[in-house]
Amino acid sequence: MSGMQMMRRGFAxxxxxxxxxxxGYAAPAWAETEPATLYDARSVGMGGTGTAFxxxxxxxxxxxxxxxxxxxxxxxxxxxxxxxxFGAPWLTPGTEQNSSxxxxxxxxxxxxxxxxxxxxxxxxVYFHSGVGSTxxxxxxxxxxxxxxxxxxxxxxxxxxxRILDNLSLGVGLRLPFGFLDSKxxxxxxxxxxxxxxRGVSYPGAHLGILYRPLSWLSLALTYRxxxxxxxxxxxxxxxxxxxxxEGNWSMPHSLRLGTAFTFLDERLxxxxxxxxxxxxxxxxxxxxxxETQAVLGQDTTNTVELQWKNSASFHLGLEYFxxxxxxxxxxYALVMSATPAETVSPFTLPPGLVHEPTLGAGFRLxxxxxxxxxxxxxxxxxxxxxxxxxxxxxYTYDTWLLSLSASYTL
Numbered sequence: 503m504s505g506m507q508m509m510r511r512g513f514a515x516x517x518x519x520x521x522x523x524x525x526g527y528a529a530p531a532w533a534e535t536e537p538a539t540l541y542d543a544r545s546v547g548m549g550g551t552g553t554a555f556x557x558x559x560x561x562x563x564x565x566x567x568x569x570x571x572x573x574x575x576x577x578x579x580x581x582x583x584x585x586x587x588f589g590a591p592w593l594t595p596g597t598e599q600n601s602s603x604x605x606x607x608x609x610x611x612x613x614x615x616x617x618x619x620x621x622x623x624x625x626x627v628y629f630h631s632g633v634g635s636t637x638x639x640x641x642x643x644x645x646x647x648x649x650x651x652x653x654x655x656x657x658x659x660x661x662x663x664r665i666l667d668n669l670s671l672g673v674g675l676r677l678p679f680g681f682l683d684s685k686x687x688x689x690x691x692x693x694x695x696x697x698x699x700r701g702v703s704y705p706g707a708h709l710g711i712l713y714r715p716l717s718w719l720s721l722a723l724t725y726r727x728x729x730x731x732x733x734x735x736x737x738x739x740x741x742x743x744x745x746x747x748e749g750n751w752s753m754p755h756s757l758r759l760g761t762a763f764t765f766l767d768e769r770l771x772x773x774x775x776x777x778x779x780x781x782x783x784x785x786x787x788x789x790x791x792x793e794t795q796a797v798l799g800q801d802t803t804n805t806v807e808l809q810w811k812n813s814a815s816f817h818l819g820l821e822y823f824x825x826x827x828x829x830x831x832x833x834y835a836l837v838m839s840a841t842p843a844e845t846v847s848p849f850t851l852p853p854g855l856v857h858e859p860t861l862g863a864g865f866r867l868x869x870x871x872x873x874x875x876x877x878x879x880x881x882x883x884x885x886x887x888x889x890x891x892x893x894x895x896x897y898t899y900d901t902w903l904l905s906l907s908a909s910y911t912l
Contacts (some may be wrong), residue, residue, distance in 0.1 A: 541610050542580040542626060543873035543905035548819025549833020549860015551773035553760025554712065554722035558871070558909040559612040562626035563762070565724050566660030566672025569614050570624040572911060580610040580907035590848035591895025593884075596797040600898075610907075612658075620664040630656040630678060630753075650684035654731070654753070660708060672710035672724075678703040678753065680731040681856035693740030699749055701733030706753075720762040728755040737792045745792040754780045769829075775817040781840045807890050813840035823864070831862035831875070839881065847891035852883035852899050862905075869912055875884075875905040 520609025542560040545552035552564040559578035561568035589600040643673045660674030682699045706729040730752040737747040756779040770791045791803040815837040823829030833890045835858040843852045862875030881899040888894055 507710070530900060541577060541608075542909075543582075543862060543875040543907040544864060544871075544878055546582065547833060547860055547864075547873065547875035548771075548773055548817075548821055549775075549858070550817040550835045550862050551760065551762075551775040551819035551833065552563040552680040553710075553724055553758050554720040554775055555760075555762035555764075555771060558911045559614045559624060559626065560907070560909070561662075562612040562614065562624040562658050562674075563628055563711045564661055564833060565623065565722050566674040566708055567662055567670040567712035567722065567724075569624050569660060569662035569672060569678070569829040570620075570670035570712065572614050572616060572622055573616050574912040575613075576648040576909065576911040577613045578610065578909040579908060580905065582903055582905040584608060584609040584901055586899070586901040588848060589896065589898035591893045591897075595818070606890070611803075621845050622662040624658075624660045624662070624674075626658050626788050628656055628658075630654040630839065632646065634645075636896075648686050652680070652682045654678050654680045658708065665835070668714045670712045672708075674708035674710075674850075676706040676708050676726070676729070677708065677733055678729050680733055680751075680790040682733065682735075682749075684839070694738075695740065696738045697735065697747060699733035699735035699747065701750070702732045703729040703731040703753075705729075718764050720760075720764075722762075724758045724760075726756045726758075731825035747792045749791070754783075756780065771819075771821040772822075773817075773819040775819075777815045777817075779813045782812045807845055809842060809845050810840040811842055819860075821864070823866075827866055829864045829866075831860075831864065833860040833862075834858065835860070835879075837879075843885060843887075844885070844889055845891055846883065846885060846889045846897055848897075850883045850891075852897040854881060855884050856881040856899065869910055871909045873874050873907045873909075873912070874903075877901075877905075879902050879903075 521888060522640060541563045542552070542556070545556065545560070545564065552560070555629060556564045556568050556891070557571035559576040560580065561571070601757050608629045609627040610626060612624060612628070614622055614624040616622045634717040655678070656676045658673055658674050660754045662670055662672045664670050679702050680700070682697070684697045686695045707727040708724065710724040712720065715721070730750060732748070732750045734746070734748045736744050738744045758775060758777040760773065760775045764770065791801060793801050814837060817833065817835045818832035819831065821829055821831045837858065839851045839853050841853050846853055856879055858877055858879035860877040862873060865872045879899070879901040883897045884899060885892070885894045
């Protein structure tokens with residue numbers, strides 16, 4: 503086998519990992535760059551809603567305009583471990599194999615402080631998205647192993663301004679940082695092919711509006727601008743050498759609309775959210791390259807076709823507090839995958855719909871609140887013809903997540 507052939511074979515799993523990332527999923531009904539449910543346990547327990555009612559420091563992520571609902575000060579910390587498995591045919595029907603379910607420790611830490619009667623400043627750091635998967639000893643590929651981890655960490659600095667007594671605007675800056683590690687063992691190469699990339703995006707915007715026409719009704723709209731992370735690092739191919747490498751992917755701009763109804767002195771909350779992510783213009787393909795000129799006589803570039811379509815999700819959440827101290831929550835999220843059948847792969851969310859039921863509970867004591875939640879997401883797709891990135895057969899996706907968050911708000 504020539505050096506060029508080995509290089510191409512070494513890059514295949516790496517590109518598969520990158521492709522999966524872009525699908526974003528790092529998360530549950532999240533094979534998208536922005537998860538459907540993730541950032542704090544109250545939102546998770548209510549099906550990923552929160553755009554119109556989250557009133558603590560978690561609003562740094564959900565809607566910067568909501569920071570205006572904080573009277574003096576708020577801090578929030580959340581931890582959401584997730585476990586995802588994918589199943590896919592590697593060549594033909596009957597060669598399906600499931601990936602293992604690694605722990606992905608998503609989290610959020612943020613705070614907010616009122617600077618003026620009409621101005622609140624927030625700050626937060628959170629894992630915007632991430633993904634990890636391991637396929638072990640794939641029989642269809644001669645015993646090849648594939649493993650990768652990707653995460654996008656985002657820092658945010660939002661500001662909320664009260665325009666009218668019932669109307670607030672939010673403006674925020676976002677700075678995404680991405681890192682990817684991939685490893686593939688291949689007997690042909692005689693060892694592990696590895697890639698490690700790191701990169702920072704240019705700043706993105708997060709805009710929000712909160713309007714409360716009635717005491718029991720809240721309406722909200724948010725917009726996230728597109729960002730692109732350019733990543734740099736190296737690729738190691740056994741028997742060939744280590745090479746400078748680079749890659750990039752884009753996180754699409756998105757719109758989110760939220761509505762919340764509160765009754766019974768705010769003990770009962772019904773929330774509805776919907777979201778659209780505009781992948782069609784930003785996620786056409788993924789390109790990864792290595793500077794192999796000195797060894798192979800030319801640089802190596804590999805392209806993975808994605809051709810994703812725009813994606814939408816719909817969220818429903820219900821919360822009821824039995825008294826001042828304890829409440830229960832339930833929710834449901836329906837996500838339309840951005841992956842078309844023409845480009846489905848073992849590393850992307852299957853085409854079609856992903857269903858995600860959720861449950862949660864909340865405990866309040868004075869200014870403290872502790873929230874717990876659990877969710878399960880599943881997607882299924884039967885591919886009758888080969889795609890550009892995978893064979894025919896059954897593609898499956900399953901994610902389990904638990905969420906714990908704590909807030910202190912004055």
